[in-house]
Amino acid sequence: MFKRILVAIDASPTSGAALEAAIRLAAEAGGRMRIVHAVDTLSLSLGVEFPVPVDLSETVVNNGRTLLERAAAVAAAAGVAVETALLRIDLAGKRLAEAIAEDADAWPADLLVVGSHGRRGVNRLFLGSVAEGIARVAAKPVLLIHGT
Numbered sequence: 001m002f003k004r005i006l007v008a009i010d011a012s013p014t015s016g017a018a019l020e021a022a023i024r025l026a027a028e029a030g031g032r033m034r035i036v037h038a039v040d041t042l043s044l045s046l047g048v049e050f051p052v053p054v055d056l057s058e059t060v061v062n063n064g065r066t067l068l069e070r071a072a073a074v075a076a077a078a079g080v081a082v083e084t085a086l087l088r089i090d091l092a093g094k095r096l097a098e099a100i101a102e103d104a105d106a107w108p109a110d111l112l113v114v115g116s117h118g119r120r121g122v123n124r125l126f127l128g129s130v131a132e133g134i135a136r137v138a139a140k141p142v143l144l145i146h147g148t
Helices: 013-029 052-075 096-105 121-129 130-137
Strands: 004-008 032-041 081-091 111-116 144-146
Touching: 004 013, 004 096, 013 032, 013 052, 013 111, 013 144, 032 052, 032 111, 032 144, 052 081, 052 121, 081 096, 081 130, 081 144
Parallel strands: 004 032, 004 111, 032 081, 111 144
Antiparallel strands: none
């Protein structure tokens, strides 16, 4: 059974469904959770003529911290032992999926849970999918929770 469950979240409804699924799994197994949120502060400035102000990067980071605090409160209210981590990517060449998979290895997780928006066709081609990237690079089992 999975006793150490890492769930990656963002502010989407699909991510909320992934959080709920991870909480249920952890509660049923008597396990613990690690909730992570990854922010790519380097990419905020890519492709723009003027650098993004530092306060915008800090706003994104602070919003991530708030998101993690709220998610941890939901897990704790369900009686699940929980910790959080904000994964801040500020190195060129590092991707969100890789950072999340590396964190899962380092923690170490038995299972990763992540929401998938289910993009198809051109949207998938251009937007890509962090969830798909995690499934490709993770050394641990990955549970994808599809959005509606």
